[in-house]
Amino acid sequence: MFIYEKKLQYPVKIKNTNPALAKIIISQYGGPHGEIGASLRYLSQRYSMPYPELKAILTDIGTEELAHLEMVGTIVYQLTRDLTPQQIQEAGFDTYFVDHTAGVYPVAASGTPFNANTFAVTGDTIADLHEDLSAEQKARLTYDNILRFADDPDVRDPIKFLRAREIVHFQRFGEGLRILTDKLDSKNFYAFNPSFDK
């Protein structure tokens, strides 16, 4: 089960409204490399994980991604406080505003709503863990691209925290992959799928 804790994993306190930046950052809320996809990917993959270390790391990282989802939602929310009609138009935020006003909806920066097609649950331990390593890199590069556009230090600070977490998660998944391969047939990792074949 899950228990909510009434605080953010890392503080977000943004003074200046900036809908143009919110429009980009929302991609990490509902985009192809975003936090909701990350959380659903890991929390769904864990059912077919064969070893305790792998069940644990997917559960814990999948849980932390929910805390990151809340942080990204908070950044978008705070960047869109007290909007004026002029700000909305100048920032090109009108195409989002018409459907969602200043609500936070899981959508990519390009306008595509969140879709589970952005991730996979293959039931194959090797394939799933490689997907997870790749997912952490894709989230990292998206934060790197966000940092190209964000010059407000109030925004850069929590984004840098989130970027650093992707790197830590990549490391933990790499260790998970090694734990897995140590238990497989060293002459042929693909001889059997430990998630399915007994």
Added chain:
Amino acid sequence: MQFAMWELHLFLDTHPNNCDAARKLEEYRSRAEALRKEYEEKFGPLNETSRETSRWAWIRDPWPWEREAN
């Protein structure tokens, strides 16, 4: 403190035999309880397991996404 504990917790998922990390986590855990109590006395309950059970204390603003909470 809570973040350091979380980081150790993740590390121990893939290194369950690492005594140094487990010891460090234990040390932080013993210190965290007092800090959590102090925080909750100042800012209100963190979740439903908190000592403060007043309904008003739980629903009180600010919520975590609001600037005033951070």
